[in-house]
Amino acid sequence: MKHNSAILGYGAYVPRYRIRTEEIARVWQGGGSGPNKMKAIASQDEDILTMSYEAAVQALRMAGSGPIQAILVGSESKPYAVKPTGSILSDILGFNQTLAVDLEFACKAGTEAMQMISGMVSSGVIERGLAIGADTAQGRPADDLEYTAGSGAAAVVIGRRNGNEVARIEYSVSYVTDTPDFWRRPTRPYPSHLGRFTGEPAYFHHITSSVKQLLSDTGLKPEDFTYAIFHQPNPRFPVEVGRRLGFTDAQLRPGLLNEIIGNTYSANTLVALSAVLDESKKGDRILLASFGSGAGSDAFVIEVNSKPDDDGYIPLKERLKNYIEVDYSIYARWRGKIRK
Amino acid sequence: MLPISYWRNRKIYTRLLGSRCKKCGAEFFPPVKVCKKCGSREMEELEMPKTGVLVSFTKLTEPSYEFEEYVPLYLGFIRLDNGVQLVAPLADVVEEELKPGARVEATVRKWAEDGEEGIIFYGYKFRVVKQP
Ligand SMILES: [Zn+2]
Numbered sequence: 001m002k003h004n005s006a007i008l009g010y011g012a013y014v015p016r017y018r019i020r021t022e023e024i025a026r027v028w029q030g031g032g033s034g035p036n037k038m039k040a041i042a043s044q045d046e047d048i049l050t051m052s053y054e055a056a057v058q059a060l061r062m063a064g065s066g067p068i069q070a071i072l073v074g075s076e077s078k079p080y081a082v083k084p085t086g087s088i089l090s091d092i093l094g095f096n097q098t099l100a101v102d103l104e105f106a107c108k109a110g111t112e113a114m115q116m117i118s119g120m121v122s123s124g125v126i127e128r129g130l131a132i133g134a135d136t137a138q139g140r141p142a143d144d145l146e147y148t149a150g151s152g153a154a155a156v157v158i159g160r161r162n163g164n165e166v167a168r169i170e171y172s173v174s175y176v177t178d179t180p181d182f183w184r185r186p187t188r189p190y191p192s193h194l195g196r197f198t199g200e201p202a203y204f205h206h207i208t209s210s211v212k213q214l215l216s217d218t219g220l221k222p223e224d225f226t227y228a229i230f231h232q233p234n235p236r237f238p239v240e241v242g243r244r245l246g247f248t249d250a251q252l253r254p255g256l257l258n259e260i261i262g263n264t265y266s267a268n269t270l271v272a273l274s275a276v277l278d279e280s281k282k283g284d285r286i287l288l289a290s291f292g293s294g295a296g297s298d299a300f301v302i303e304v305n306s307k308p309d310d311d312g313y314i315p316l317k318e319r320l321k322n323y324i325e326v327d328y329s330i331y332a333r334w335r336g337k338i339r340k
Numbered sequence: 341m342l343p344i345s346y347w348r349n350r351k352i353y354t355r356l357l358g359s360r361c362k363k364c365g366a367e368f369f370p371p372v373k374v375c376k377k378c379g380s381r382e383m384e385e386l387e388m389p390k391t392g393v394l395v396s397f398t399k400l401t402e403p404s405y406e407f408e409e410y411v412p413l414y415l416g417f418i419r420l421d422n423g424v425q426l427v428a429p430l431a432d433v434v435e436e437e438l439k440p441g442a443r444v445e446a447t448v449r450k451w452a453e454d455g456e457e458g459i460i461f462y463g464y465k466f467r468v469v470k471q472p
Binding site: 016017043044045046047049050053054079080088091092094324 | 350354355409410431432434447448449450451460462465
């Protein structure tokens with residue numbers, strides 16, 4: 001799908017709190033650690049509405065004033081099962097003449113939002129829209145996923161190209177199948193998954209399929225990209241899928257964050273996009289491929305245009321240094337793991 | 341807190357909507373219908389700046405039951421950049437960072453939940469962004 005839209009502003013929000021995976025392993029395994037060092041966890045008074053707000057405020061400030069005619073919030077941890085996060089957020093941000101709705105597709109709901117907003121802009125239906133991916137991901141206590149399931153949000157203001165845009169969305173493809181790698185039934189608090197099955201038939205199959213299609217459609221080769229961002233459920237998978245597709249560690253490294261924040265689910269690749277856009281320069285080309293269980297992958301070609309005009313902006317990696325560690329008991333209290 | 345009164349006041353809680361006197365220019369938060377300075381009834385809506393300084397704070401360990409979940413609760417006495425002062429809950433607190441004169445900014449957080457089946461009340465909380 002050819003796009004004719006631009007990223008006018010972006011923002012990523014990662015909560016201030018971290019838990020070390022050694023601390024999680026101390027409780028459940030008597031030692032060791034997870035595949036990553038730490039994961040970000042939302043404070044007790046945070047949820048995907050508040051985190052989306054934080055990311056959106058950054059993105060909107062960078063984009064400058066203008067209408068927002070669509071707000072799509074991608075998440076699998078909505079505060080309400082019925083009552084859109086999008087409309088609460090629209091109201092708080094002061095945009096009421098807008099389409100507002102929530103999307104869900106495991107870890108790729110954020111890139112779905114980006115793809116749909118970009119489509120509405122490209123077709124001329126709207127001038128500017130806000131795409132968000134946000135999650136307070138939960139792993140069942142003692143489950144493998146508990147080490148990586150983190151919290152975060154990312155927002156992108158997408159609008160018509162005007163010459164001063166941060167980046168241009170050039171092309172996207174989506175690839176989906178029915179794959180039972182990971183799911184959650186409506187009233188259950190924690191997801192279920194098929195362990196090792198989440199690798200080859202799920203993550204690797206879908207990302208390689210979408211990326212190969214993208215490269216074939218556009219005639220681009222791995223070496224035509226300055227950066228490559230692949231969904232990061234753990235530190236190892238994105239590096240492995242990148243190698244299989246012919247990308248180098250240098251293309252991948254700037255966007256790799258799982259080691260220190262874990263998997264932020266719907267926010268995952270868009271948080272990485274923030275980190276990459278923070279250091280990219282005009283003419284750089286970015287490949288971004290998300291993965292959502294169930295399963296599917298969205299792949300994009302994004303071309304960097306100009307540095308954002310936002311004096312107050314602090315790069316994401318700078319902000320990530322200002323964290324506070326909490327232990328398992330505080331984490332259990334905050335994330336609702338203690339029954340009262 | 342009742343869902344209907346929360347809904348009515350939500351712009352005050354989430355956007356710091358206050359008021360300004362059209363006659364003398366005095367600004368107020370929360371909004372007032374009659375100017376406390378000159379007595380004029382000609383008031384207009386005005387959003388407060390989202391930044392200011394922390395004057396002092398207090399730590400509550402036994403707040404009313406709806407805030408029990410969030411104990412300890414920190415309340416800051418804040419002077420906004422337009423001079424308006426308010427008492428507001430603080431977010432992401434590290435007690436050593438709560439120094440008088442610290443720069444603060446408003447964000448939106450959960451204030452309380454009306455049980456597991458009720459409405460979630462969102463509202464302003466301030467956090468420290470720069471030490472004095
Ligand atoms: Zn007056």
